[in-house]
Amino acid sequence: MRCQNLVCGLVLLLALGTSTVVQATKPEDTAATRAQGQVLFERTCLFCHGATGQGDGPAGWFLGRYASPRPRNFTAGSFKFRSTPSGDLPTDQDLFRTITKGIPGYMPSFASLSEAARWQIVAYVKSFYPGFRTETPVPLPLVGAPTPQLAESLDRGRALYTSFECHTCHGTEGRGDGPVTQAGELKDASGLQIQAADLTRPSSFKNGASLPDLVRTLLTGLDGTPMPSYAARLSDRETDAWDLAQYLRALSAESVP
Numbered sequence: 001m002r003c004q005n006l007v008c009g010l011v012l013l014l015a016l017g018t019s020t021v022v023q024a025t026k027p028e029d030t031a032a033t034r035a036q037g038q039v040l041f042e043r044t045c046l047f048c049h050g051a052t053g054q055g056d057g058p059a060g061w062f063l064g065r066y067a068s069p070r071p072r073n074f075t076a077g078s079f080k081f082r083s084t085p086s087g088d089l090p091t092d093q094d095l096f097r098t099i100t101k102g103i104p105g106y107m108p109s110f111a112s113l114s115e116a117a118r119w120q121i122v123a124y125v126k127s128f129y130p131g132f133r134t135e136t137p138v139p140l141p142l143v144g145a146p147t148p149q150l151a152e153s154l155d156r157g158r159a160l161y162t163s164f165e166c167h168t169c170h171g172t173e174g175r176g177d178g179p180v181t182q183a184g185e186l187k188d189a190s191g192l193q194i195q196a197a198d199l200t201r202p203s204s205f206k207n208g209a210s211l212p213d214l215v216r217t218l219l220t221g222l223d224g225t226p227m228p229s230y231a232a233r234l235s236d237r238e239t240d241a242w243d244l245a246q247y248l249r250a251l252s253a254e255s256v257p
Contacts, residue, residue, distance in 0.1 A: 055073040
């Protein structure tokens with residue numbers, strides 16, 4: 001019995017240790033929730049995203065003129081960081097995850113806000129785009145399990161990196177210096193020139209640097225950027241996506257944040 005209790009305790013600790021922000025419980029979306037979200041939005045988000053959510057706040061103008069990415073225009077209905085197919089809206093959990101974790105180098109984490117406050121901001125952000133009232137986003141499943149970082153897995157990942165021509169943007173060694181990038185041909189949907197991610201620095205991965213984060217990005221793409229979804233091109237999604245993610249991780253000696 002004592003052994004059983006020990007095993008149960010270990011399982012519980014593992015479950016708690018591997019829990020993520022996407023498992024948080026979503027409250028009911030009401031007018032009161034949105035009103036509270038508006039107050040929080042105007043205190044914490046307006047400076048970049050603007051009063052009307054078009055990414056045209058005072059800091060948004062500066063970022064849009066001199067850097068990329070510019071703050072998200074919530075009224076356009078196009079979101080980079082999703083668990084849904086390319087072209088679809090994000091789930092509520094996707095928005096909650098972005099608000100909680102932030103975007104390295106661009107948007108701060110708001111994990112210091114209470115969970116209820118973050119959900120209120122989600123509800124208000126959704127009010128900028130009417131499609132959220134009629135569509136029910138469905139996430140793509142992360143099928144399969146992470147493959148061990150063995151030579152065979154890395155070889156398969158390297159072959160996929162080459163066959164998908166990832167090097168044209170990210171470079172042969174993943175430093176974000178591919179020929180397309182160096183030619184200045186990478187642009188976002190608004191025509192602003194952007195830089196390919198330096199894969200040797202996981203801290204530059206705006207959508208997260210863990211293996212599940214990388215697989216999610218490979219499957220969904222980053223809408224509004226040249227980074228496409230590879231869901232249709234992975235012949236065996238249960239292993240290929242994880243092998244490619246392992247290879248991307250192996251390009252760096254930097255510890256994953």
